[in-house]
Amino acid sequence: MLVIGLISGTSVDGIDAALVRLSGTTTDLRVELVAGATYPYPPELRSRIVSVIADGSLSMAEFAALDDAIAEQFAQAAIAIQQGHPTAELIGSHGQTVYHRPPATSRYADNVVETLGYSLQLGRGEAIAHRTGITTVSNFRVADIAAGGQGAPLVSALDKWVLGHDTLDRCVQNIGGIGNVTYLPARNAPQSAVQTPSILGWDTGPGNTLLDLAVQHLSNGAQTYDQDGAWAASGIPCQPLVQQWLQQDFFQIPPPKSTGRELFSLDYFHQCLRDAASYNLSPADILATLTELTAASIAQSYYQFLPKLPDQVLICGGGSHNLYLKQRIQANLELIPVCTTDDVGLNADFKEAIAFAVLAYWRMQDIPGNLPEVTGAKKAVTLGEIHLVQQSLRGNMNCHSGQHEHHPGQTYED
Incomplete structure (x- = not known):
């Protein structure tokens, strides 16, 4: 299966995209990086993201607009990484983390209260699926957090x-x-x-x-x-x-x-x-x-x-x-x-993007993607929310891929 993995990390440099050919499940997992590229954010969008991470305030309307703007950049990266290659069947998008709070334990009088962690990634998966016409898995961290984990590291x-x-x-x-x-x-x-x-x-x-x-x-x-x-x-x-x-x-x-x-x-x-x-x-x-x-x-x-x-x-x-x-x-x-x-044998620049392609691939097979011994979750769980698209939408990617500019990135092809 050809799968795209997408992530923008805490440096907010841009979107790492990996087009990956996957087979097997876990013990027999085979990973081949077909292409990888980094697509920088437009400077104004990057500044908005950095400002939000640094406690910049947003109205709900501004928040929704930022979420959509990030999703559009992720979708453009997914479209661009496929140029010259067969069409992918699945996208795994980590999104852009704008806030992360680990779980905590507090004591009130004689009671111990455990507070679940909280992690927010923007660039909503449903918008990426709609824009590309490719089923997209996103929001990977919440299931591990709901199981009492840190939601990280997931790679x-x-x-x-x-x-x-x-x-x-x-x-x-x-x-x-x-x-x-x-x-x-x-x-x-x-x-x-x-x-x-x-x-x-x-x-x-x-x-x-x-x-x-x-x-x-x-x-x-x-x-x-x-x-x-x-x-x-x-x-x-x-x-x-x-x-x-x-x-x-x-x-x-x-x-x-x-x-x-x-x-x-x-x-x-x-x-x-x-x-x-x-x-x-x-x-x-x-x-x-x-x-x-x-x-x-x-x-x-x-x-x-x-x-x-x-x-x-x-x-x-x-x-x-x-x-x-x-x-x-x-x-x-x-x-x-x-x-x-x-x-x-595993590309150092795109390993995290590859990881989210694999996590999406596992999600579609109902294979747990977290390691409780790493995240602290109480159990292994499947990760990610699935955003399906109508089969007829798959043509949208080809119809529109040439009509939207994307920012050139550093490219690796195998």
Whole structure:
């Protein structure tokens, strides 16, 4: 089956689209990336999204308009990724996260009250299905949250079935705006007397979010990211600051846990700048120190929360291109080899888009898509809401695909 996976991450850079050929179910799952591309948001729309994430207020009419505008961009990405290829049968769209709140436990007098998490993704699936004429699965996180889970990370199920190894313990480390990890014990590892979960996973903390905010601030808006980590590599990390920041509450919470731009936000970045003021750091030093925070928070979480350190770390996401960040992760993990998922046959740029194509594919087969040991859900559940279309609507995609401009993206074709 040809399936499209769509996602825009917490960096709000644009929409990653993957056209994927899938077969099998879980143990025999086969994944072939046919094409992948990133389609940037129009600047004005990106600014609106970032403003909303940063607590910008909206009327309900404005909220609906933003939801539709994001859906249109996702639909255009789905149409564009198919050009020159057979028509897809299904779309799995994660949408654009604008708010994420993990579940919480509170105590009132003698009562313990559990509050479900909350996660909101815009870019409604029914609009994508209507625009493309292709059945669309969306809103993946709510079923896991309803089962008491974090609603994240959801890519761990793909990691389990595609990136597990017979003899090596692996960590698959995604570095988008936020970092998340999946720990995959060797499939043929001898059973020990003390049983541990077969798989673990959690959000490790900031990925590129603070780095991008720093680059925009330090360059007065002339740059949006640190290409290859070259600017940070010219500076010197301030280790006392890194150690101070690593004491922040989030880093001490044991998994399962998740986070987002609600915590690692512009306000958080400004607090980092205030903390750095007494050290007289250059712009390059500040960027190097924030890069070290991402690298050190990843490594610290492994040392704190894994039953044993992995034999290998596989990096994916936009951060896999930051050579300096990769070097610092390697330095913090010492002798553990740090590679990318490209090195083991799974495209590092489009792995998350591929994951939501797979989750949609599983949803149509009633196969659970979450891993309770990762998200903290009370049970495994099917993920996503299905938006069916009339068969006659499938022609709409071909009729309209040439009439709407889409923003050119970086393209990968196999």
